[in-house]
Amino acid sequence: MASEIISGNTLLPVVRLVAILNLAQVLTGIQLWKEDHNEHRPHSTLANITPAEFASKMRLEKLAA
Structure with missing residues (x-):
């Protein structure tokens, strides 16, 4: 009911769940x-290529040497 008072014991699991969901969202965003x-x-700084392309290029050059 809307007139019920939510105790700290009832609210804490909800707060924890929200924190976990927010952490998951943060980790996904990162x-x-x-x-x-x-x-x-x-x-x-990588001659306008992506770091993945740069790493691939370096691996190929290392194999060719």
Whole structure:
């Protein structure tokens, strides 16, 4: 009922659940940012290629040497 008072004991599990959901959202957001940053976004310090392309290029050059 709307007139019920929510005690701290009742509210705490809800707060924990919200914190866990928010942490999951944060971790997902970080993972998406890392993927975009390393796989899709070119970097001027890497001759305007992505870090993934740069790493691949370095591996090929190392194998060729």
